[in-house]
Amino acid sequence: MTAKLELVEVSKSFRSKQVLKKLSLEVEDGEFLVILGPSGMGKSTLLRSIVGIEPVDGGKVLVDGEDVTNRPANKRNIAMVFQNYALYPTMSVYKNIAFPLKMAGYTRDKIDKKVREIAETLKITEALSQNVTTLSGGQKQRVALARALVRDPKLFLLDEPLSNLDARVRYAARQELKTLQRELGHTFVYVTHDQAEAQTLADRVAVLHNGNIEQIGTYEDLYEHPGTEWLGDFLGDYPMNFINGSLVGKDGYNVGFRTNWISEGKAGLKSEVELCQATDVGYFVSCTIDGKPIVVQTSRKYKIGAEVKFSLERFNLYKDGKLEEGTTE
Amino acid sequence: MPSKVNYATYIGAVLLAIIFLYPLYILFMITFVPTFYTFGQLYPPQLPMGFTLSNVYQSITQLNLIKPVFRSTIVAFIVGGLSLVLGIPAAYGLSKLGARVSNKIIVLLFLINMMPGIVVAIPISVDFLSLGLANIYGVALAQELVVLPLSVFIMLGGFRALPRDLENQARVDGASLGTTMLRVLIPLNRAPIIVAFLLSWMTSWDEFTYAVIISPTSSTFPVQLYNYVTRGVPYEASAISLIVTIPVIIIAAVLQKYLKSQYLTGGMTI
Numbered sequence: 001m002t003a004k005l006e007l008v009e010v011s012k013s014f015r016s017k018q019v020l021k022k023l024s025l026e027v028e029d030g031e032f033l034v035i036l037g038p039s040g041m042g043k044s045t046l047l048r049s050i051v052g053i054e055p056v057d058g059g060k061v062l063v064d065g066e067d068v069t070n071r072p073a074n075k076r077n078i079a080m081v082f083q084n085y086a087l088y089p090t091m092s093v094y095k096n097i098a099f100p101l102k103m104a105g106y107t108r109d110k111i112d113k114k115v116r117e118i119a120e121t122l123k124i125t126e127a128l129s130q131n132v133t134t135l136s137g138g139q140k141q142r143v144a145l146a147r148a149l150v151r152d153p154k155l156f157l158l159d160e161p162l163s164n165l166d167a168r169v170r171y172a173a174r175q176e177l178k179t180l181q182r183e184l185g186h187t188f189v190y191v192t193h194d195q196a197e198a199q200t201l202a203d204r205v206a207v208l209h210n211g212n213i214e215q216i217g218t219y220e221d222l223y224e225h226p227g228t229e230w231l232g233d234f235l236g237d238y239p240m241n242f243i244n245g246s247l248v249g250k251d252g253y254n255v256g257f258r259t260n261w262i263s264e265g266k267a268g269l270k271s272e273v274e275l276c277q278a279t280d281v282g283y284f285v286s287c288t289i290d291g292k293p294i295v296v297q298t299s300r301k302y303k304i305g306a307e308v309k310f311s312l313e314r315f316n317l318y319k320d321g322k323l324e325e326g327t328t329e
Numbered sequence: 330m331p332s333k334v335n336y337a338t339y340i341g342a343v344l345l346a347i348i349f350l351y352p353l354y355i356l357f358m359i360t361f362v363p364t365f366y367t368f369g370q371l372y373p374p375q376l377p378m379g380f381t382l383s384n385v386y387q388s389i390t391q392l393n394l395i396k397p398v399f400r401s402t403i404v405a406f407i408v409g410g411l412s413l414v415l416g417i418p419a420a421y422g423l424s425k426l427g428a429r430v431s432n433k434i435i436v437l438l439f440l441i442n443m444m445p446g447i448v449v450a451i452p453i454s455v456d457f458l459s460l461g462l463a464n465i466y467g468v469a470l471a472q473e474l475v476v477l478p479l480s481v482f483i484m485l486g487g488f489r490a491l492p493r494d495l496e497n498q499a500r501v502d503g504a505s506l507g508t509t510m511l512r513v514l515i516p517l518n519r520a521p522i523i524v525a526f527l528l529s530w531m532t533s534w535d536e537f538t539y540a541v542i543i544s545p546t547s548s549t550f551p552v553q554l555y556n557y558v559t560r561g562v563p564y565e566a567s568a569i570s571l572i573v574t575i576p577v578i579i580i581a582a583v584l585q586k587y588l589k590s591q592y593l594t595g596g597m598t599i
Contacts (some may be wrong), residue, residue, distance in 0.1 A: 054495045073500040086498035090516040099512075103503035149500070 002187045003064040003154035004029045005050065010059035012045055019045045021211035027155075032181050033078065034198040037208030038234065043191040044083075047157045050189065051080045051151075054129055065156055074093065074103070075129040079148035080157040084164065085088050085140045087132040094128040100151045116170050118150045121180075138169045146179075149184070158190045162197065174200055193203045197234065220234050223258075225326045238284070241294045245317065254318040259284065261314045268311030273302040334405045356574070359567040360384055368564050385572075385574035388565035397553035398573060401467050401534060403551055406471040408533035409526045415473075416525060421514065431485065438478035446538040449474065454543045464544050471539040476532050482526035487521030488514070493580040524587045527580050534577060 005027040012020040019042035027033045037043050048054035050061055052073035061069045068076050079100070087096050094115060103113045119125045122142045127135060132143060141161055148156055162170045162177075178201050181188050190201060198205045199219045206216040215227045226232035232240030238259050247254035247269065271287035271294065283298045285308050302308055316326040358377060359367050366378040388394070441449060450471065457467040491514065499509040515522065528591040540549045550573055557566040 048497075053500055073497070074503045074505055077503075078501070080498075080501045082494045082498055084492065084494060086492065086494040086516075088495065088513055090513075099499075099500040099504075103508065151503075168376075189431055 001016050002030050003193055005155055005187065005189065006060075006062040006065070007050070008060040008062065010046075010049060010061065011057045012042070012049055013057055014055065017216075019211055020049070020056075023212050024059075025206060025213055025216070026280045027187060027189055030062050030185050030187055032178070032190065032203045033189045034196045034202035034203055034205045035189065035208055036195065036205050037193065037238060039193055040049050042211055043193070043208055044159055047080065047159050047189065047191050050155070051078050051157055052076045069196045077151075078152040078155045078157060079151065081144045081148050081159065081161045085144035085161075087135075087140060087143055087147075089131075089133055091132065092128070093124065093130050093132055093135070096132055096143055097128075097147045097150050100136060100147060104151055114150055118126050118146045122146045137165050138173065141165060145180075149180075149186075154187070156186055159191045160190065160192050160194075161190075161325075163192070163194070177201065207234065209234070225316060225323060226256075227323045229254065229256065229321045232316070232318075240316075241292070241296070242318070243292055243294070247290060248312060248315070250315075250317060252319065252325065254321075255312070255315045255317040256318055257312050261312060262296050262310040263313050264296075264300075264308075264310050266311040267309060270307055270309040273306050273308050275306055276304065277304045352572070356567060356571045358486055359564055360571045364564055367520040367535065377555070381490050384564060384568040386566040392557055392562065392565055392567050392569060394550065394553060394557075397548065397550040399467075400548070401550040401573075404465050404469045404472070404540075405530045408472045408476055409467070409530040412476050412529040413522060416477060416480040416484055417510075417515065419477075420484035420488050422509070423481065424491075428489075428563065435478070435482055435485065438481060441474050442478060446475070447542070450539050450542040453539075457543055462543075467543045468540045468549060471543055472533045472536050475536070475539075476529035477587050480529055483525045483528070484518065484521045487518040491517055520587045524584060527584050527590070531577055531580055569587065 005025075006109055007023060007025040009022040009024055010020055011018070023046070035043055035046065045054060049056045052061075052068070052071060052075075056069065059069070060067055063076070063078070070255070078222075091099070097115045097118065098111050101114060103285055115128070116125070119128055122145060124139060124142050124146060127139055127143070132140065135143065138142065141164070144161065148158075162173050165173060174197060181201075191196060202219055204216055205219050205222055207214040207222065209230060214231050215222055222231065223235055226235055226240065227266050229240075229242060232242070234257065240256045240258055242254050242256050245251055245255045248255055269289055271289050273285050273287055275286040276298075277284040277286070278301065281297070283301050285298050285302055286293065288294065289309055296308070296310055298308065298310075317324045331466050358373075361380055361382070361384070363379045363381045364384065367373050372489075423434060426434075449591050453471050454463065457463050457471075460467075495513060495517065496509055497531065499513045501507075504512065535551055536549075537551045537555070541552045541555070545552065554570055554573075557563075
């Protein structure tokens, strides 16, 4: 079972702090949507509102066109994986996975069959009889995932499920998760602050900012054509560079460009190198142009204090912080 | 010198143990040593000079204490059970409130224990008489007043310490509030719940003031024992009181396993 999720002008406040401001969002059937945003921007609150453990102050939550806004969490048939996995410490792995099935009133035989099936898929069959407190971080994450997947919910919500894992395990888990979702074809809503996760996992990325969706689209789209200066600054390993348009003959605009949208050595913009950082893909040179910090990618190493010259191959034009016009390659 | 410090600590511990265990020792003497060496002497010897079971035999055959012990057991289980039935939802509810509010409510709960028991017991007994509760059930209800605040306080500490997401997870997994309570929260919180039950049970077991005022006839064991002592059969009464101490000793031994200081702080950090 999969479903479409729709949020209509959802609002939520804690005391005087408004966390979600009339947020609207549509998630397509079978889509992997990643909600990306800085910490403390209400990502978790959004998920909790969808699943029903955090009542919303206003707006509607629709699952397959059905209004579930006032339905308690246990009647929504939405599965969720919490950041700390929230495994029941008093139960074995088997009982943890069986719990949602038991609640749904399945027979013992059917529960057993389903639990073993999902354990097989997630390679945790040997751990079934173990106590959850003895598991490693990666295993815990799998058990939490198994518990969410074992029943047939309409939606899967995942709240930074990989953030508690070691870097290497995380990398593998990310790939597995994507494969799993593609095979199962379920609708996933995945919350993270990790851009690399958004990049690898998402069909579409929705960036949350100031209690609303800043922009939604594929990661590439958002990266190439961020709709606002804030998003350009937020997205990417390096923030988008912004300079005054008058420097390149675009009066009245702010010109935004990524570190590699330049051609090096040509006359145009020049500055003094403040820092040159070596990486796998080349050198990143930090400098200042017109009082603004700029980072550009170069093919050769520069000495600190040397002059770096470059011209822009492509750029986006912003007015009042919003994208007006973008050039493509 | 660490060894000297240890030495002194041990002496202190042993002295304390002697002081606390001495009454129990006397109880043993009165029960198992012939009366001649205990009640029969102006300065009774402190070591057992003989052994007899006749005191125990006499107290069982001559005193009618079986029924009071039975009644005490019923009352203790009612008090222990009620303190969970009322205390668990109360503690859960309080754990949901902010600490600032719930701590004030806890203080209000303890208010009744700040007054002398007898001051509370007399008006209660008047009302209970007209309500037909001047019996052991009335005693159980009145004793609940004493044990409930502490039970709630202990279990509140447990509930506060639980990660909120476990409860959320259970709800997301399809459990109703009741099922979440029974299958997730109570099993997780079993240590404070056991402590609360046993403390309530023990408090009720030897509670005297409410018992004697509310149900003076057909009463619990402590009241009956008191009656026998004042009527002049102290040594038989002592003998049987040792028997009744045994469950308390067992409970104390069980409690010791669970009794960690954090349960008594109500989840507050000091």
